[in-house]
Amino acid sequence: MRSPSAKCIAPTRRILVNGSYAPSLINFRGPLLRAMVEKGLEVHASAPDIPAEIADELAAIGVKAHSLPLQRTGRGLLGDIGYFRALRRLMRSIRPDCVLGYTVKPNIWGSIAAKVSGVRSYSWVTGLGYVFIEGDGLGRKATQFVARQLYRIATACNHKVIFQNPDDMADFIAHRCLADTSKTAMVNGSGVDTAHFSPAPLPDAPIFLLIARLLRSKGLAEYGDAVKLLKGRLPGGRFQLAGMLDEGPDAISQAELDALIASGIEYLGPLSDVRPAIAAASVYVLPSWREGTPRTVLEAMAMGRPIITNDVPGCRQTTVDGHNGLLVQPHDAQLLADAMERLGQDSAMRERMGQASLDRVREIYAVERVNAAMIDIMEIEAI
Template identity: 40%
Template structure:
């Protein structure tokens, strides 16, 4: 009998956008793949089936904390897993990692894995003292992580800072924690396109959250355009219900002011083709997929010297690293590309080279599958 793996996600789109290549790889290895998500549409189900996997619905409140609702959902998920009887569970994103791993333990799934793709809103430094409510929430989430991750056979992190923080806090067992180094991109699908130098165009792709550095990006755009009014600034991404989410009125005001263009949530490739430089002034990441895509397409990167972000830039080689929440440094990095447009092509080529070395999805998926199946015994190795 082939191994059966249950992928537990917080929404169907993440299965298709971020796990699609891996699902194909797992199916090519002869595994049965069950895809669990709380918000399937008919189109999502058809897309999952097209990958050769099987879609299943389960109940999950993606944001917020309602202990009774979360416990009820976790118990219902355990019952579903008991019925499906997978050999392996693989949960990713905060709530699936916590409640999905606990549900898999209750359902006696033989092998349980959890992927921490970023520490999330609760553990991200907001640059100001924590409110009482956030301190209480952080302690509650830490307790739940500790409870769930102690029942995981492997805990996978995308960067060493997150692994170090979780191990130091006692949230994840060091001996069972590993670093993947990014989920990777299909380098053929994200092929390089000619660089744009006139006008110099900056692009940020992210969910519209304050933690992604959106406010700093807008402030920098305003400052740069006051000196170089022909410069374009693009912002791609949809509104989000997380506590750090920006409102539609905020973003529309920037559009009306003429600071930036906002196509909303849209296909990234055609907009990346219009961009000169990719920008992600995030406060903290796992290892951002959007930056990996930009690098694969041959775009230099401006990002922050923050966990997860710094893994994508060799400063002065394929882009620039700036301090977190430092709008002045962000402006200076942008102006550097405007004043030296020839660096866009040279640094873009270096980005593509780094993407080939670090973020080839096929090599990363092979490593991930080895961990899932327990074939790799060097569990403390770095990528």
């Protein structure tokens, strides 16, 4: 049902979607962009350094791509100001009726640029991540302080601020990043294409898989320590890791990756298609410290995999302990190893929990449901 204010909003004919990583426009936002095109909108999308093949994929679904200068993990204010100016120029050029941002910098600078341009805007907080995970060091604390202040300015410009789980919304408000709590809205993650990620038979052997950007906050050290603890305890057990080395203060080094490999982890590298790796695994593991809604968990659930993840914001919403997986406390390799051993030794439990994952993802996280909720929140009508 529309809010009483919906009648005051002009029809949306042209929309700009801002991201911070070009492949995510296809891998994560492709179904939403396609749904917007199917509504009759003229859809534009921006990200830094969009390669020709991604621009072509976007064009194939009816989306115009725009490369903008953005340092995704940098802390330099001058670079961010350059990004803000580029957004302003783009908005003057295409004259959107509505702007949607996701991830920190597009949310902040895209929202402010939209306000200056007289355009309605929405921030999609797909995870709080580094800005809200407590840690040591003056540099980290300074970065967090500045980001939170900028978020408060940006959300004052937004029509709605959309969250993926109630923990993120509560913490966002508690840290004074949003003054007007009437602007909040909620969706169940980014959704997953349950036709693309279809069920696959479970292997007989206990094969564990973690897919993530190689960041400390994904729990990579705990995963490596758990693998060390499990040596000799799971006959036939294999432990795999896929993902790319990243940049920024939370990224692990090549030396740290080498140490994980030495601990007994099979490193699969970055994958353009994760489905074969998930199909070859019998348990999906994500010991992350915090998420919005972890997409890889949803993809593994859609393929019928039981989940082991942490009892932390974002992760706990996907997994019902003892039903479609096991929840463990963060930062505890022993508890993680115990959960992995429990599932690794019980193939019947893996089958039962894998089916429960499939049922749960179809009921709650199907991408069609999430896209419909996003379009409704943004008050977009078919043209």
